[in-house]
Amino acid sequence: MNIPNVQFPNVNHLVHAYRVAPWRVQRQWIGNALLVVVLFAMAAALYLNVTSRTAIAGREIQNLTEAIAISRQVSSDLQTQLAGLTSAASMEKRAREMGFRPVEPDELEYLVVPGYVTPEAVDLSSSDAGPLTVLTIAPAYNQSLLDWMDEKFLSSTRSAQ
Amino acid sequence: MRQQYGRRSQVLAGMIAFFALAIVVQMTRIQNSPEAEIFRQQAENYAYEYRTFYPNRGEIYDRNGRLLAGEKIVYEVGVDLNVMTDPHAISFAVADTLGLEYENLMQVIQNPPEGINYIVLADYVESSQALYLQELKKALNEQAPEGSLGGLTGLQFKSHPQRSYPEHALGSNILGFVNREGKGYFGVEEKYDTLLAGNPVTALVPTDPNKAFEIPDAPDGTTLVLSINRDLQAAAEDILDTALGTYGAQDGLIAIMDPRNGELLAIAVSRRMDLNTFWNYDVVYDNATEFNPAISKTYEPGSVVKIFTMAAALDSHTVTANTTYLDTGSVLIGGVTIQNWDRNPWGVQNMVGCLQHSLNVCMVNLSTQMGATTFYNYMDAFGLGHLTGVDLAWEAPGRLKVPGDSDWYPVDLGTNAFGQGIAVTPIQMMAAASAIANDGRMVIPHVLYAMVRDGRQYEAPDQFGATPISKQTADTLSEMLAISLENESSLALVPGYRVAGKTGTAQIPVDGIYESDATNTSFIGWGPVDDPQFMIYVWLERPTESPWGSETAAPVFAQMAQRTVILLNIPPDSIRQQIALK
Numbered sequence: 069m070n071i072p073n074v075q076f077p078n079v080n081h082l083v084h085a086y087r088v089a090p091w092r093v094q095r096q097w098i099g100n101a102l103l104v105v106v107l108f109a110m111a112a113a114l115y116l117n118v119t120s121r122t123a124i125a126g127r128e129i130q131n132l133t134e135a136i137a138i139s140r141q142v143s144s145d146l147q148t149q150l151a152g153l154t155s156a157a158s159m160e161k162r163a164r165e166m167g168f169r170p171v172e173p174d175e176l177e178y179l180v181v182p183g184y185v186t187p188e189a190v191d192l193s194s195s196d197a198g199p200l201t202v203l204t205i206a207p208a209y210n211q212s213l214l215d216w217m218d219e220k221f222l223s224s225t226r227s228a229q
Numbered sequence: 230m231r232q233q234y235g236r237r238s239q240v241l242a243g244m245i246a247f248f249a250l251a252i253v254v255q256m257t258r259i260q261n262s263p264e265a266e267i268f269r270q271q272a273e274n275y276a277y278e279y280r281t282f283y284p285n286r287g288e289i290y291d292r293n294g295r296l297l298a299g300e301k302i303v304y305e306v307g308v309d310l311n312v313m314t315d316p317h318a319i320s321f322a323v324a325d326t327l328g329l330e331y332e333n334l335m336q337v338i339q340n341p342p343e344g345i346n347y348i349v350l351a352d353y354v355e356s357s358q359a360l361y362l363q364e365l366k367k368a369l370n371e372q373a374p375e376g377s378l379g380g381l382t383g384l385q386f387k388s389h390p391q392r393s394y395p396e397h398a399l400g401s402n403i404l405g406f407v408n409r410e411g412k413g414y415f416g417v418e419e420k421y422d423t424l425l426a427g428n429p430v431t432a433l434v435p436t437d438p439n440k441a442f443e444i445p446d447a448p449d450g451t452t453l454v455l456s457i458n459r460d461l462q463a464a465a466e467d468i469l470d471t472a473l474g475t476y477g478a479q480d481g482l483i484a485i486m487d488p489r490n491g492e493l494l495a496i497a498v499s500r501r502m503d504l505n506t507f508w509n510y511d512v513v514y515d516n517a518t519e520f521n522p523a524i525s526k527t528y529e530p531g532s533v534v535k536i537f538t539m540a541a542a543l544d545s546h547t548v549t550a551n552t553t554y555l556d557t558g559s560v561l562i563g564g565v566t567i568q569n570w571d572r573n574p575w576g577v578q579n580m581v582g583c584l585q586h587s588l589n590v591c592m593v594n595l596s597t598q599m600g601a602t603t604f605y606n607y608m609d610a611f612g613l614g615h616l617t618g619v620d621l622a623w624e625a626p627g628r629l630k631v632p633g634d635s636d637w638y639p640v641d642l643g644t645n646a647f648g649q650g651i652a653v654t655p656i657q658m659m660a661a662a663s664a665i666a667n668d669g670r671m672v673i674p675h676v677l678y679a680m681v682r683d684g685r686q687y688e689a690p691d692q693f694g695a696t697p698i699s700k701q702t703a704d705t706l707s708e709m710l711a712i713s714l715e716n717e718s719s720l721a722l723v724p725g726y727r728v729a730g731k732t733g734t735a736q737i738p739v740d741g742i743y744e745s746d747a748t749n750t751s752f753i754g755w756g757p758v759d760d761p762q763f764m765i766y767v768w769l770e771r772p773t774e775s776p777w778g779s780e781t782a783a784p785v786f787a788q789m790a791q792r793t794v795i796l797l798n799i800p801p802d803s804i805r806q807q808i809a810l811k
Binding site for chain 2: 191
């Protein structure tokens with residue numbers, strides 16, 4: 069059987085036409101490289117964002133802690149000032165200026181008041197006393213991004229197991 | 230041409246990639262080199278530092294919640310040399326406001342130690358003075374020409390707490406004081422220094438201010454509530470000061486205790502100091518025992534000891550209240566003749582008369598009848614010559630010589646029975662007498678009523694000492710003492726209240742010889758007799774108005790007792806008995 073010798077004069081042309089152009093390949097490489105760069109930039113930006121927020125939170129904590137310490141100092145100072153104004157000497161002086169004088173024993177008259185209970189000594193217990201001394205800063209504020217990723221990875225590994 | 234351009238691009242890209250790779254390789258190599266490890270170690274050394282956080286010192290309150298010791302804000306005034314513009318202005322302003330030497334300040338500012346950028350000019354500056362300087366700095370800044378800084382630029386203020394005593398000298402002998410290093414001296418401040426100061430917390434702190442770090446919670450020092458009643462303390466000091474003037478006494482004290490539980494309600498002494506100016510300690514006191522003589526000063530108590538001799542005689546069944554004897558005015562013991570205080574015989578006396586007339590001969594008879602062993606066993610059981618355990622610093626034990634001691638002589642058995650030849654403290658006398666007022670059981674005197682920590686108040690339990698005598702002996706002796714005061718129409722009697730007590734008049738030994746013209750007078754008493762709620766001890770040193778306790782200390786006791794029943798809200802016996810019947 070004779071096979072006719074068929075000629076395809078346009079094959080080379082078609083191959084050439086459908087082959088990826090070199091500039092396309094270059095663009096793909098450039099695109100991929102840029103994608104990697106963008107991904108790195110995004111990660112760096114995220115890292116920078118978290119780090120800066122952590123730093124700001126740290127500063128705020130320091131400022132607030134200092135404010136608490138100063139408030140306590142001011143409170144103690146005011147309390148001491150108040151105690152000075154109501155000291156025994158001050159109160160006696162004020163009372164005498166207002167015309168009062170110490171009572172004499174023969175001027176006293178004791179009345180029996182049913183149900184009266186002589187006051188006991190002071191109780192300085194605070195109503196909101198509760199257990200303290202636990203650290204209250206969330207880990208998000210002092211944990212790096214890598215620490216966070218590491219923790220997540222470990223926790224996911226554990227849960228998978 | 231195009232291929233050639235492409236090849237050049239590839240070569241260029243390759244070179245750039247090579248350089249980039251080389252940089253990465255070099256970075257990796259440097260970071261993992263031995264030198265890098267050294268640098269890392271150095272960085273870590275400076276990244277954190279150990280810092281100690283000191284808690285605020287606990288406060289001190291009286292039993293009614295009145296603040297006796299707290300904290301106030303004071304300032305450290307310093308200058309930042311890096312931003313300072315006018316050292317003359319700063320020196321002048323600080324010197325003028327704080328009363329410092331201008332030249333000294335200039336010297337300090339202009340010749341700082343090498344490498345120092347901040348210099349402290351003054352510390353513990355009062356708020357008002359610091360505020361004035363701050364206002365002055367602000368005003369000068371506002372008045373400064375546009376673009377320039379005020380003359381006090383660089384002047385800085387750092388606030389910090391300082392111990393403050395709002396009652397100043399009131400109860401200074403009880404409280405003690407805290408120096409600028411935060412250490413307590415004398416009284417409660419020294420005795421409970423560790424509790425009040427709290428526990429400093431040391432933590433590893435990042436030096437990078439941008440690193441989040443929570444300052445560890447250093448709980449404040451424990452707050453103390455004392456059994457002291459501030460108003461009673463003020464009244465006692467007032468009465469004592471008046472008594473010193475009235476009777477011309479050199480020194481003195483009044484101590485008030487609840488004999489049921491040992492709570493000290495007031496301890497007034499004649500020498501007091503404003504605790505806010507504790508650096509004047511040397512000006513006020515000659516030695517440490519003068520700070521609180523109620524616990525630190527030992528002396529011969531005199532006739533007050535007779536109640537313990539009588540207690541021992543009654544409890545050992547040597548005598549009863551009705552036992553009589555013939556008082557001849559003198560008795561020989563250990564080769565020495567002992568006489569009564571008036572050198573006269575008192576004839577036939579029972580034991581009430583013995584106490585009422587404070588007869589030395591009677592006491593010598595009692596001690597010799599009991600014998601040295603029994604007598605000294607009782608005195609020891611009463612705590613004479615021992616620390617009472619009062620929770621105040623600098624308590625002295627006193628001295629009771631006993632047979633066997635190198636300096637004990639047979640005559641001591643007689644003289645000790647009426648309070649000569651022994652050394653005690655006022656607090657010891659009160660602790661011993663509490664056995665008579667408290668059914669035979671001694672209390673341990675104390676000033677701590679409660680402590681407050683983390684918002685919770687913990688009350689200190691009452692503590693009791695020995696039981697040297699029985700309840701029956703205590704009741705009998707209390708009754709005898711009350712009757713003896715009533716028979717004598719003593720100046721110690723308190724209208725409306727039945728009290729028991731005993732005067733004391735003691736000669737003063739100087740280098741082993743008694744002074745002929747000076748005495749120490751005292752009175753110890755308690756009431757109401759059927760339900761003792763207060764015990765008062767009065768001691769006056771060298772009164773010039775009268776040498777006798779019955780004429781000096783006894784009326785002071787009555788005066789103090791009258792104020793005490795008012796301030797402690799103790800109704801007269803008649804009212805109290807009516808209430809009890811209902």
